[in-house]
Amino acid sequence: MKSIADIKAIRDKMQAQIVNRDNKDAEQETRIVVGMATCGIAAGARPVFNELVDQVTSRGLTNVKVTRSGCLGMCKLEPIVEVFVPGEEKVTYVKVDAQKAKDIIARHIVGGQVCTDYLIGEE
């Protein structure tokens, strides 16, 4: 038999797993979009995507959704990561790797400071 505390623990554990199944509050949440067409994947988008999901999950960022998109047309700059914070202008990062992905979460998503050194204009 489970205790009330056990049920609460199951709830917390499971909520982390199902977090990507809810797109009701699409207007309020931050979206991180990884270009994952053939070009992006070939350039290494998969480890970037995985790193972003791991960071978002381990930090418990429930209002941040990591998702994929197709080719943005600038294949030579892949892997491309775009960040949409509600009410702010879109930010596009280029040539991202796992380390930069970690940085983006820490500095931009959590810290609120755009990582200007990874921006498309700086390339």
Place this chain on the structure above:
Amino acid sequence: MFRSTVLICGGTGCHSNHSGEIYDEFVNQLAANNLTNDVMLVKTGCFGLCAVGPVVIIYPEGAFYSTVKVDDVKELVEEHLIKGRLVRRLLYRDHKTEEMTKALSETNFYKKQTRVALRNCGVINPENIDEYIAYDGYQALIKVLTEMQPQEVIDVIKASGLRGRGGAGFPTGLKWQFCRNAKADETGIKYVCCNADEGDPGAFMDRSILEGDPHAVIEAMAIAAYAIGSCQGFIYIRAEYPIAVSRIRIAIDQAKEYGLLGKNILGTGFDFDLEVRLGSGAFVCGEETALMTSIEGKRGEPRPRPPFPANKGLFGKPTILNNVETYANVAQIILKGADWFASMGSEKSKGTKVFALGGKIVNTGLVEIPMGTTLRTVIEDIGGGIPHGKKFKAAQTGGPSGGCIPAHLIDVPIDYENLAAIGSIMGSGGLIVMDEDNCMVDIAKFFLEFTKDESCGKCTPCRIGTTRLLEYLNKITSGKATLQDLDDMEKLCYYIKDNALCGLGQTAPNPVLSTLRYFRDEYIAHIVDKKCPAGVCKALLSFEITDACKGCTLCARNCPVNAISGAVRTKHVIDKSKCIKCGVCMDNCKFGAIVKK
């Protein structure tokens, strides 16, 4: 951590379209691509858009794929899950705008709905209690057991304004209060029952809730048991719902394993056990006294009330009996408060109502709307309108106990009071849409055939009355009735209503009375002009070949009774004495030369 989640609808509609095989194919394809640990596969309950099933939704994108076939799975895995590209040809298309819709939440079908009772249907895996818990499942039970007194629970339900979703609309809190106040005998036993004997033709609300979110019903029954002081519950469900039966059984076993059912629940000292009882599909067993008689193991027949079940119900003990959808609202009301629930709906009908949309409608499926939404919104916006550009004629609510809503009342807000005022009832939620090709006398006949068959035979007004009523209708549709018959039939309707023992008989004449009220001209056309305006009643039809006939012989070759004769390239003739009015000739004619009169 899973990167993606694939939801596959396992409701009855999609299941019969091979969603089980689609699930298996996903398992194979994911394994073949080494993605088993990256992608979570979930078989869910009904999403509601049964018309375009089987439905598959892939998160985090929320991509909504419709009419998926087993052969499409490979492409979905390789394109969507591996390369991250949407498979556009499978995305749902809005019927009206022809636009491709990426996510389910973007469709017109979903935008105007408010999902309370259906909140978890199509979202969680109904066979996994942990997923229900993740969506705040059993939190309401914990709150009730640790923070609230039984009377407080009843007060919250009363204040919310929740009314019985089985159709009659009796205030749920009041029902619980009566049972709480009822004095138990020396054994101290009271019972909590759930009516899942959904029998209306075309209704599948309760079935979908049990298939998609069985724990919500279990949790609510436990809360009800705590409120009235009961320790034993029964779910009465029809054996024709095998998926629902199997899921509710799995859910009960899981809840017992977690200590959410049984002795000393969660260590609070509260006991509650739950059992499933199968019905064999008699319509009358949806009536509360007949249902309880059936649970007792006797022949399912109603008995007069009073005594009401709250005082003397199952096995003679105080009992509450609520419908599946009513229970599905309870946990949310406890968690979010009575004010939240009462803020939805109209003045006297609070909350939402689930409807099973069927008949002549594009989006056949399951919808949940706030009370007070107009029929126009349900049919035109959510339902996607009438197929093939036909004209809306009427909608039937409440199944065989209900009545029809004609086209000129399409803007009436749907709630208990308004539907009763226009001669229909809310009913359990079947909503059958009819267009100009439906004959209203034929519809009334259809429902009377049903109630005549399902009458249990215990009381004379129902047993003989429905039979006689059907005879009148048959007379009308075969063109043999007189206007005197019409008057006599109407009188008989009121006689049955006033004298039948239970709800089945008392409401059986409703389809006749309400079609008489709004479509009397159609009855008169059948009787006086011997014509069926919609061209449905066969006895009143005749097929004729016009001068447009080219003599191609196609009709003559296809006629099953060889009633058509004529030489090649000359006009053919139908022998009316042989014609069985099957319409095959009309369907086959390439020149539109055959007309129905």
